[in-house]
Amino acid sequence: MDKFDDMASVSDFDPIQGSIPATKVEITVSCRNLLDKDTFSKSDPLCVLYVQGIETIQWREFGRTEVIDNTLNPDFVRKFILDYFFEERQNLRFDLYDVDSKSLDLSKHDFLGQMFCTLGEIVGSPGSRLEKSLTGIPGKKCGIIVLSAEELGNCRDVTTMQFCANKLDKKDFFGKSDPFMVFYRSNEDGTFTICHKTEVVKNTLNPVWQQFCIPVRALCNGDYDRTIKVEVYDWDRDGSHDFIGEFTTSYRELARGQSQFNVYEVINPKKKIKKKKYVHSGTVTLLSFTVESEHTFLDYIKGGTQINFTVAIDFTASNGNPSQSTSLHYMNPYQMNAYAMALKAVGEIIQDYDSDKMFPALGFGAKLPPDGRVAHEFALNGIPENPYCNGIEGILEAYHQSLKTVQLYGPTNFAPVINHVARYAAAIQDGSQYFVLLIITDGVISDMAQTKEAIVNAAKLPMSIIIIGVGQAEFDAMVELDGDDIRVSSRGKLAERDIVQFVPFRDYIDRTGNHVLSMARLAKDVLAEIPDQFISYMKTRSIKPNPAPPPYTPTGLGLHTQI
Numbered sequence: 001m002d003k004f005d006d007m008a009s010v011s012d013f014d015p016i017q018g019s020i021p022a023t024k025v026e027i028t029v030s031c032r033n034l035l036d037k038d039t040f041s042k043s044d045p046l047c048v049l050y051v052q053g054i055e056t057i058q059w060r061e062f063g064r065t066e067v068i069d070n071t072l073n074p075d076f077v078r079k080f081i082l083d084y085f086f087e088e089r090q091n092l093r094f095d096l097y098d099v100d101s102k103s104l105d106l107s108k109h110d111f112l113g114q115m116f117c118t119l120g121e122i123v124g125s126p127g128s129r130l131e132k133s134l135t136g137i138p139g140k141k142c143g144i145i146v147l148s149a150e151e152l153g154n155c156r157d158v159t160t161m162q163f164c165a166n167k168l169d170k171k172d173f174f175g176k177s178d179p180f181m182v183f184y185r186s187n188e189d190g191t192f193t194i195c196h197k198t199e200v201v202k203n204t205l206n207p208v209w210q211q212f213c214i215p216v217r218a219l220c221n222g223d224y225d226r227t228i229k230v231e232v233y234d235w236d237r238d239g240s241h242d243f244i245g246e247f248t249t250s251y252r253e254l255a256r257g258q259s260q261f262n263v264y265e266v267i268n269p270k271k272k273i274k275k276k277k278y279v280h281s282g283t284v285t286l287l288s289f290t291v292e293s294e295h296t297f298l299d300y301i302k303g304g305t306q307i308n309f310t311v312a313i314d315f316t317a318s319n320g321n322p323s324q325s326t327s328l329h330y331m332n333p334y335q336m337n338a339y340a341m342a343l344k345a346v347g348e349i350i351q352d353y354d355s356d357k358m359f360p361a362l363g364f365g366a367k368l369p370p371d372g373r374v375a376h377e378f379a380l381n382g383i384p385e386n387p388y389c390n391g392i393e394g395i396l397e398a399y400h401q402s403l404k405t406v407q408l409y410g411p412t413n414f415a416p417v418i419n420h421v422a423r424y425a426a427a428i429q430d431g432s433q434y435f436v437l438l439i440i441t442d443g444v445i446s447d448m449a450q451t452k453e454a455i456v457n458a459a460k461l462p463m464s465i466i467i468i469g470v471g472q473a474e475f476d477a478m479v480e481l482d483g484d485d486i487r488v489s490s491r492g493k494l495a496e497r498d499i500v501q502f503v504p505f506r507d508y509i510d511r512t513g514n515h516v517l518s519m520a521r522l523a524k525d526v527l528a529e530i531p532d533q534f535i536s537y538m539k540t541r542s543i544k545p546n547p548a549p550p551p552y553t554p555t556g557l558g559l560h561t562q563i
Contacts, residue, residue: 033143043098087527090119113142120352127549162211168282171234245281262286297531303546307353312417314441315366345519376416411446431543435463443473459495
């Protein structure tokens with residue numbers, strides 16, 4: 001039974017998450033109309049990329065392009081390859097220099113200008129192509145920089161397979177075996193990592209397992225000849241599953257499909273040593289094998305899908321009087337409150353994927369002027385027919401103004417704002433738009449049944465919901481809405497997808513006062529599930545990404561030298 005020790009946590013293992021490398025993005029750099037620093041010829045430009053860690057504000061050099069001699073319009077050949085994370089704000093800085101000598105010391109060369117952006121900004125631009133002015137030399141036009149992002153094809157194929165077995169060894173005293181299979185990919189160091197477990201087929205020596213899907217990179221990390229080990233077990237209720245035998249194969253072998261090459265003898269090494277006449281413990285046959293390429297989040301973004309961001313803020317009386325420092329809505333002139341911090345942390349990342357940067361901002365649970373009616377979805381800017389605010393700063397401004405004009409009241413109803421966004425999402429289901437609703441609340445929800453119904457309906461639409469709980473309330477109801485453990489249901493209907501992500505703000509308060517780091521962690525955790533939720537919608541609707549616009553092909557190539 002020693003073989004099975006590493007199976008302990010198989011039940012909660014998710015092969016999709018199993019140490020798969022991040023998406024890699026290749027950045028191509030071109031410039032136009034650079035400053036000319038050379039007297040008798042044109043500049044010899046070099047581009048240096050700097051990245052900024054979340055924890056520090058320090059910039060560190062990531063890499064350099066080659067130097068191109070004698071041009072003000074360079075198209076650099078050497079690319080920058082970066083790991084891309086949707087849920088992080090990845091700050092980048094591109095510095096340009098005119099190279100005057102072989103020295104690697106940049107201070108020995110002429111500075112031509114610089115540009116700051118985020119990786120999300122490049123990826124989220126039309127066709128993933130961003131054009132911006134270079135700055136950094138007062139009083140001078142420094143030209144423009146053109147950045148193109150291309151996702152590297154990190155083996156996106158997903159394979160679907162089905163197996164059956166024949167005449168497996170009988171392991172149970174009173175009945176036949178209850179077989180299941182466990183698949184492992186081999187690692188560089190000769191160890192094995194579990195990547196799939198089939199279901200158990202009860203009481204048979206000739207099981208036919210259901211077909212299953214697995215990313216090729218989870219099966220072999222993109223190396224088609226790498227060993228794949230498969231172990232066959234007889235399931236026992238007490239967890240002490242009996243080892244029947246094993247065989248090895250490779251992706252290349254499996255890809256031949258159903259044939260005599262894909263019938264495997266299941267061997268139990270201990271039996272083979274003990275018994276002279278031992279042949280095998282049964283056979284496993286591959287019944288079918290298909291492979292198709294998965295579309296990624298970035299394929300859709302590059303094809304023009306826009307992410308629409310809406311924020312809904314809780315204006316119920318339980319937040320406390322905004323004019324008192326104990327209130328969650330208190331406007332401290334020296335520090336943002338929790339609502340503003342949470343909004344800024346999430347909004348600053350999502351805004352890169354919305355071309356017009358106009359965001360609807362709603363409030364709920366307040367009495368509105370002039371007549372004091374209670375509203376559960378009102379425009380923060382006071383214009384019901386046009387609740388759009390310009391950028392994250394515009395939302396913050398409208399939020400501050402609302403606090404001066406509305407009266408905090410109640411109850412805490414989520415369903416109206418969810419249904420508000422769902423109406424927009426229902427109108428555009430062709431994959432060109434995806435909607436993200438951020439609800440920031442101090443807690444105890446009053447319309448649980450209606451909210452569950454709204455979520456079940458919204459799960460059919462191109463939308464996701466993020467809930468951030470501020471303050472010290474118990475957030476048990478929010479955890480239930482999150483649906484990670486038990487999918488949300490209403491009137492016996494389960495939500496089609498898990499579309500809600502909840503986090504309590506208090507888990508991210510940094511005791512040292514380093515809000516930059518703690519808010520980056522908050523954004524990372526609430527946004528991490530969005531790309532998968534987005535893909536699950538597109539897949540269930542069989543929506544393919546639009547082709548990206550034709551790539552930018554600049555004219556004129558200069559001479560290249562290395563530095």
